[in-house]
Each structure stands twice: as C-alpha cells, then as structure tokens.
Amino acid sequence: MKSYPISIKPFGERAVLVEWPGEVSESILADILDFMDAFKELKISGWEMSVAYNSLTMVYNQDHIDFEETKNMILECHEKQAKSKTERIQHLWTLPVCYDLEFGMDIEEASKTLGLSVKELIEQHTSHQYVVYGIGFLPGFMYLGGLPTSLEIPRRAEPRLKVQKGSVGLASKQTGIYPQDSPGGWNIIGNCPVNLFDPSKKEPCFVKVGDKIQFESISKAEYKLHKIEGEVGIYEPEKVVLNA
Amino acid sequence: MLKVLKPGLYLTIQDLGRYGYRDIGVPISGAMDVESVKKANLLLENDENDAVLEITMTGPTLQFDTDTYISLSGAHIVATLNNEPIDNYTVIKVEKGDILSYGRLEKGFRGYLAVKGGFQSKKVLNSRSQFFPVTKTARVKDGDEIPYTETKDYEPKISEVKIEEHFEINKLKVYKGPEFSLLSDTQLTEIFAKPFTISKENNRMAYQLSELITGHSHSMLTSGTLPGTIQLTPAGRMIILMKDGQTTGGYPRILQLSEESISVLAQKKYGDELKFKLV
Numbered sequence: 001m002k003s004y005p006i007s008i009k010p011f012g013e014r015a016v017l018v019e020w021p022g023e024v025s026e027s028i029l030a031d032i033l034d035f036m037d038a039f040k041e042l043k044i045s046g047w048e049m050s051v052a053y054n055s056l057t058m059v060y061n062q063d064h065i066d067f068e069e070t071k072n073m074i075l076e077c078h079e080k081q082a083k084s085k086t087e088r089i090q091h092l093w094t095l096p097v098c099y100d101l102e103f104g105m106d107i108e109e110a111s112k113t114l115g116l117s118v119k120e121l122i123e124q125h126t127s128h129q130y131v132v133y134g135i136g137f138l139p140g141f142m143y144l145g146g147l148p149t150s151l152e153i154p155r156r157a158e159p160r161l162k163v164q165k166g167s168v169g170l171a172s173k174q175t176g177i178y179p180q181d182s183p184g185g186w187n188i189i190g191n192c193p194v195n196l197f198d199p200s201k202k203e204p205c206f207v208k209v210g211d212k213i214q215f216e217s218i219s220k221a222e223y224k225l226h227k228i229e230g231e232v233g234i235y236e237p238e239k240v241v242l243n244a
Numbered sequence: 245m246l247k248v249l250k251p252g253l254y255l256t257i258q259d260l261g262r263y264g265y266r267d268i269g270v271p272i273s274g275a276m277d278v279e280s281v282k283k284a285n286l287l288l289e290n291d292e293n294d295a296v297l298e299i300t301m302t303g304p305t306l307q308f309d310t311d312t313y314i315s316l317s318g319a320h321i322v323a324t325l326n327n328e329p330i331d332n333y334t335v336i337k338v339e340k341g342d343i344l345s346y347g348r349l350e351k352g353f354r355g356y357l358a359v360k361g362g363f364q365s366k367k368v369l370n371s372r373s374q375f376f377p378v379t380k381t382a383r384v385k386d387g388d389e390i391p392y393t394e395t396k397d398y399e400p401k402i403s404e405v406k407i408e409e410h411f412e413i414n415k416l417k418v419y420k421g422p423e424f425s426l427l428s429d430t431q432l433t434e435i436f437a438k439p440f441t442i443s444k445e446n447n448r449m450a451y452q453l454s455e456l457i458t459g460h461s462h463s464m465l466t467s468g469t470l471p472g473t474i475q476l477t478p479a480g481r482m483i484i485l486m487k488d489g490q491t492t493g494g495y496p497r498i499l500q501l502s503e504e505s506i507s508v509l510a511q512k513k514y515g516d517e518l519k520f521k522l523v
Contacts, residue, residue, distance in 0.1 A: 009422045010419065010420070011421070011422055011468075011470065011497075011500060012419055012470055012472060012473075012500040012501075012502075012503075013419070013502060013503055014503075015470055017422045017467070017468065019422075019467075022464075022465060024465065048263065048264060048266050048267065049267065050266045050267040050468055050491060050492075051267070052465070052466050052467045052468055052492045053465040053466060053467070054465055054467075055465070055467040055468065056468075057266075057467070057468025057469075057470070059266065059470065061263045061264075134466065134492060135267065135268050135269045136269045136466070136468070136490065136491045136492030137269060137466075137490050137491070137492055137493075138269055138490070139265075139268060139269040139270045139377070139378060140268060140269055141269050143466060143492075179269075180377050197268070197269075197377070199368050199369055199377070199378045199379075204265070204268060204270075204369065205268040205269075209267070
C-alpha cells in the first residue's frame with residue numbers, strides 16, 4: 001500500500017498538526033494509524049497523539065519543542081513507515097440500540113424528512129458498518145464515517161439543552177452516540193445502553209480509532225437488561241476481529 | 245480534612261492536568277492560571293503538580309481540622325484567617341479549627357489555595373483535576389471535606405515572595421494557528437488592530453469574545469484542538485478554548501495562544517479588554 005503525502009504545521013509551543021489529504025477515507029486512516037505505529041516504535045516518551053479523520057495532533061507533554069527538528073523527525077518516520085508495516089488488531093463492535101420512540105424522539109420526524117418509514121430508517125441504520133475516524137468532542141465520543149446518503153439529514157434548527165447519555169443521533173454525514181448527557185443538535189433516533197466511557201477502567205474507552213461499529217436494533221426489554229448488566233459490570237458488547 | 249462551609253461561586257480542585265487521554269476525548273483540565281499555581285506550590289516546597297483549590301471570583305469559607313501550612317496566589321481576593329487579613333504569596337501556618345474566608349475581589353479572576361503536601365483527593369486517570377464525568381463531581385460543594393496531610397513543624401525556606409502579577413497585561417501573545425492562512429486582509433486587520441472584550445460566555449471550557457469579525461464559509465473536517473486554540477465560527481465569533489475545552493473541533497483554528505497568555509487570560513473576566521500580538 002502506498003503512503004500519502006503529509007504536511008506538518010506548527011501548533012503552538014509544544015504541538016504539531018500532521019495532515020493527510022483532506023478526505024474521509026479508510027485508506028488514509030490506515031496510513032495515519034501506520035504512521036502512529038511507526039512513531040510509537042521510536043519509543044520517545046512524552047508524546048500524545050490523537051487522530052481525527054485526516055489529521056493527527058501530536059503534543060509533547062514534557063517541554064516546548066523546536067518545530068524544524070520535530071518536523072524532520074516526523075518526516076523521517078513517515079518515510080520509514082512505508083517500508084515496515086505493522087500488524088494491527090481491529091475490531092467490529094456490535095452495539096445495541098433501542099429505536100423505541102421513548103428514546104428516539106426525533107425518529108418519526110427524521111423518517112418523514114428522509115422519505116422513509118421508521119422501519120426502513122432502522123433497517124438502513126443497522127445494515128452498515130461505520131468506521132471510527134476519531135474520538136473527541138466529549139470523552140468517548142466516536143466520529144463515525146460511512147453513513148449512507150439516504151440517511152443524511154440536517155441538524156435540528158434548535159439544539160437541545162440536554163440530550164440524554166447514550167442517545168444515538170443523525171446529523172448531515174454523521175451518526176454517533178452521546179457518551180454522556182450533553183447539549184446537542186443532532187436528530188435523536190434511539191439510545192445505546194452500552195457505557196462508552198468508564199474512567200474506573202484501565203482503558204476507559206474500549207473502542208479504538210480504526211475499529212468499526214455496527215448497530216443492532218433491540219427491544220425495550222433487552223435495552224433494560226443490557227442497562228442493568230452494564231451497571232453491574234457484566235455486559236460486554238459483541239466484537240469480532242476484523243483483520244484476523 | 246478541609247471542611248467546605250461555603251464554596252463561593254465556583255470552587256474546584258485542580259493540579260496541572262490530566263495527560264495521556266486526549267486520544268479518547270478527555271480534556272487536559274488542570275489549573276487555568278498555571279503560573280500562579282506553580283508559585284503557590286513552590287513557596288510550600290510542594291511538587292508543582294500538587295493539587296490546589298481554584299477559586300473563581302467569590303471565595304469560599306473553609307475550616308481546617310488539622311495543622312498545616314498554606315499559601316494563596318492568583319487573583320487578589322481579600323482573605324482572612326480567623327478574621328485576620330492574610331496576603332498572597334506568603335507561607336501561613338494554620339491550626340486545627342482555623343477558618344479561612346474570602347471577601348471582595350480586587351484584581352484578577354481566579355485565586356488559588358495551596359496546602360503543604362497538596363490536597364489528597366482521589367486521582368482519576370492520573371489527575372486530581374475535577375472534570376465531570378471523568379471525576380464524579382464537577383466542583384466542590386457545600387459540606388465537602390477535602391483531605392490533606394497534617395504538618396506540624398515546618399521551616400519554610402522562603403516565607404514570602406514579591407511577585408510581578410500579570411493582571412495588568414492585556415496583550416495576549418498568539419502564534420499562527422493551523423488555518424491562519426484562511427484569514428483575509430480584512431480579518432487580519434480586524435484581529436490585530438482593535439481591542440476585544442470578553443463576553444459573558446466565559447468559563448473553564450472556553451472564553452468567547454464579544455466583538456464579531458468578518459465571518460467565513462470555510463468548512464473543514466473535525467481536527468484536534470488544544471487549550472489556547474482560537475476558533476473562528478462562520479458568524480465571525482472568536483472562541484478561545486481553555487483547560488476544560490474539547491479535544492477536537494470543526495471550526496478553523498486561526499490562532500494559538502502562548503501558554504503564558506493562557507495564564508493571563510485565566511485572570512480576565514466579563515467585560516475585560518484584550519489585544520492580540522502575533523509572535
């Protein structure tokens with residue numbers, strides 16, 4: 001696989017922004033993840049890296065950095081990366097969503113706008129795999145790509161002051177889950193009972209950038225069961241290894 | 245324990261921040277005015293990352309239940325220990341039962357209270373900085389008890405320092421942000437020629453500026469943001485992200501504050517004026 005060209009920009013006193021071509025693409029994401037693996041191999045402590053779609057923000061927590069020096073180090077790493085690809089384990093997670101009107105307060109209106117029945121909307125939302133292109137905005141919030149164009153709907157004209165934790169929403173090219181109560185302008189079509197961010201765990205967020213998500217429609221009874229299982233800590237969402 | 249009799253406007257426990265979890269969307273958090281915290285901790289010969297209380301505008305009333313030493317820093321808020329006035333940047337001995345209370349805000353916006361050895365609240369993801377829902381609570385409330393360890397005999401190496409305060413500074417040093425090149429000549433003039441005032445929308449997450457500049461219609465893919473990142477909304481609003489700011493954003497990042505300037509801005513409040521200086 002070829003490597004994409006990158007550009008490196010200074011970002012304050014201790015960070016740089018590395019950018020790949022400005023598209024939402026799985027092969028660009030794979031290239032970014034390859035770069036991160038190659039950089040981690042260098043074992044330079046103190047660097048934090050976070051991905052969002054086509055960019056990687058690299059922050060050196062220990063000190064201010066020299067931009068030119070950092071840029072050269074990154075370019076060198078990017079060059080080497082093309083030669084030695086590392087194996088990564090990625091997962092496909094099946095996340096249950098209850099699309100009942102109790103949770104999906106906008107699902108009827110959204111269906112109407114999209115010219116679909118509620119059933120068709122659910123079928124389409126659950127029949128695709130969504131790629132995790134980044135985690136940000138809120139702890140555990142996943143930026144998901146791959147929404148079918150038939151489900152693209154504008155944000156609500158007026159954002160809600162409080163969207164409930166677990167709410168599953170649609171907004172233009174995106175779908176996603178609110179990992180906590182938050183203000184928000186997305187069209188809410190259901191709720192996912194899985195806790196996406198748990199700071200008491202060693203890895204507070206089980207999903208990794210590059211993983212895939214598929215939603216599964218569940219009943220209200222199953223929702224309640226998963227919610228209780230989650231609270232007592234015995235619920236594990238279903239996963240399969242993608243690149244085994 | 246330090247017993248909170250009254251929390252004041254907005255009281256939080258902060259160290260220098262929560263590092264290493266940006267990739268799962270966890271903000272850095274930590275003290276807004278790092279410079280002031282480092283000085284308060286230094287006076288007590290604490291680690292610079294030891295947890296302090298961050299006081300916003302109106303101070304709390306607090307009672308100590310064991311002997312220790314404290315130092316105050318940051319905003320000038322009239323403070324008294326058992327009704328005797330005390331100053332910022334001095335090492336003060338406190339005894340069991342002593343009551344620390346605060347009065348009028350004179351200068352700045354955020355004050356700090358450091359205790360010998362630092363406050364010992366529970367660490368979550370390697371930091372004591374309060375940020376909900378990473379920590380169970382967003383701030384210190386009425387009746388809370390904050391642990392610290394007893395110190396009976398301590399000979400401070402320095403008992404007070406003269407500090408050059410940064411309250412009077414109103415020029416913020418900025419670097420070019422990743423999307424700086426999108427700015428038109430008109431926008432550049434608007435940003436650097438005139439002063440801005442701080443809007444009512446200012447908190448630990450972000451400071452918004454009251455004056456709008458010329459807007460834009462540039463759309464971009466969501467990308468990383470840092471404390472000090474200045475975003476420009478399509479309507480021409482400048483939003484300066486602070487310590488609890490989100491880790492990603494979709495508005496052009498036109499400027500980036502120097503770290504020193506984040507501490508300066510942390511002492512500004514609604515209606516205060518500021519200017520930008522490109523470095």
